[in-house]
Amino acid sequence: MPDKNLTSLTIRRPDDWHLHLRDGAMLRAVLPETARDFARAIVMPNLVPPVVTGAQAAAYRDRIMAALPEGMDFTPLMTLYLTEATDPADVRAAHAAGIATAVKLYPAGATTNSASGVRDFEKVRPVLEAMAEIGMPLCVHGEVTNHDIDIFDREAVFIDKILKPLRKKVPDLKVVMEHVTTQDAVDYVRDNPKNLAATITTHHLIINRNHILAGGIKPHFYCLPVAKRETHRIALVQAAVSGDKRFFLGTDSAPHTDDAKLQSCGCAGIFTATNTMSCLAEVFDVAGALRKLEAFTSLNGPMFYGLPPNEATITLTKGDPVPYPDRIETGDGPVTLFNPGFDLHWRVTG
Ligand SMILES: NC(=O)N[C@@H](CC(=O)O)C(=O)O
Numbered sequence: 615m616p617d618k619n620l621t622s623l624t625i626r627r628p629d630d631w632h633l634h635l636r637d638g639a640m641l642r643a644v645l646p647e648t649a650r651d652f653a654r655a656i657v658m659p660n661l662v663p664p665v666v667t668g669a670q671a672a673a674y675r676d677r678i679m680a681a682l683p684e685g686m687d688f689t690p691l692m693t694l695y696l697t698e699a700t701d702p703a704d705v706r707a708a709h710a711a712g713i714a715t716a717v718k719l720y721p722a723g724a725t726t727n728s729a730s731g732v733r734d735f736e737k738v739r740p741v742l743e744a745m746a747e748i749g750m751p752l753c754v755h756g757e758v759t760n761h762d763i764d765i766f767d768r769e770a771v772f773i774d775k776i777l778k779p780l781r782k783k784v785p786d787l788k789v790v791m792e793h794v795t796t797q798d799a800v801d802y803v804r805d806n807p808k809n810l811a812a813t814i815t816t817h818h819l820i821i822n823r824n825h826i827l828a829g830g831i832k833p834h835f836y837c838l839p840v841a842k843r844e845t846h847r848i849a850l851v852q853a854a855v856s857g858d859k860r861f862f863l864g865t866d867s868a869p870h871t872d873d874a875k876l877q878s879c880g881c882a883g884i885f886t887a888t889n890t891m892s893c894l895a896e897v898f899d900v901a902g903a904l905r906k907l908e909a910f911t912s913l914n915g916p917m918f919y920g921l922p923p924n925e926a927t928i929t930l931t932k933g934d935p936v937p938y939p940d941r942i943e944t945g946d947g948p949v950t951l952f953n954p955g956f957d958l959h960w961r962v963t964g
């Protein structure tokens with residue numbers, strides 16, 4: 615039940631622990647949408663070509679900072695795209711120099727621009743062992759890619775077939791299961807308190823698979839991992855509002871132009887940067903858990919990453935439905951913004 619007396623909420627400035635900023639014109643268009651509300655973000659490395667080395671991450675960070683509008687305060691936390699050829703020495707050096715915060719594991723072929731990802735996990739073991747030693751987290755896109763595994767089962771099968779054995783081999787490695795979509799993943803994180811956390815996206819707290827498929831196909835709700843049935847969405851909401859320190863926000867805001875989304879083989883990804891805080895406040899309000907919003911958006915993530923929470927604050931205020939654009943213009947073409955399908959009453963006012 616919403617708390618009717620609570621119409622204003624001041625929390626530490628949030629961070630986004632999983633974000634796609636892209637490059638070039640798209641970067642320039644979407645970066646302010648995140649930087650307006652968020653202090654930091656873990657920036658995904660799945661560019662074309664991917665950000666693999668420390669030098670590439672440093673160059674990408676420079677491009678992000680160059681694209682940041684004057685007066686905006688935002689720190690990109692860079693990631694390295696793990697390949698079977700990744701050099702453990704380069705990862706150590708990038709971490710020591712403060713260039714790379716985490717390493718990103720994509721099983722080969724799992725999602726957008728993941729062709730250079732990992733096929734043989736033994737090949738990346740020296741990198742994972744080096745990361746465990748220096749306390750550098752591994753961010754994981756947790757889906758198997760086998761064509762014979764049903765797309766709705768790919769996260770659960772990944773936990774059993776890949777993640778459990780991997781964590782057994784390198785138990786000191788800090789792992790973030792990203793954009794979890796299932797009760798299975800929530801249970802696995804809850805049952806394994808050591809060196810394991812999960813990010814949850816804005817949209818997976820709001821949509822289930824009916825939103826994508828019932829009453830006509832909705833390409834703007836298509837993302838990976840694909841949204842599951844309602845029982846899973848409810849498990850995600852419970853995890854997010856619980857205050858459990860191992861669950862925190864990673865929006866996975868993933869802009870694609872409408873051209874790329876609206877075709878016979880459309881891209882996976884939902885763009886939520888612009889209205890994420892309004893969406894989350896609504897979800898937490900409806901769950902009667904607004905007091906837990908700060909833990910999810912601003913405290914649990916820094917704690918897992920070993921970083922201080924932000925000192926600055928934002929204030930959210932409840933009122934008449936908040937207007938937001940259907941799409942934003944980018945130099946590459948329009949990008950449609952996530953529409954939660956209900957009115958948003960909370961806006962960031964300060
Ligand atoms: N989430 C998505 O559906 N897409 C992401 C890739 C990813 O995070 O898996 C993208 O880069 O577009």
Ligand SMILES: [Zn+2]
Binds near residue numbers: 725
């Ligand atoms: Zn992913």
Ligand SMILES: [Zn+2]
Binds near residue numbers: 632633634658866868
């Ligand atoms: Zn992503």
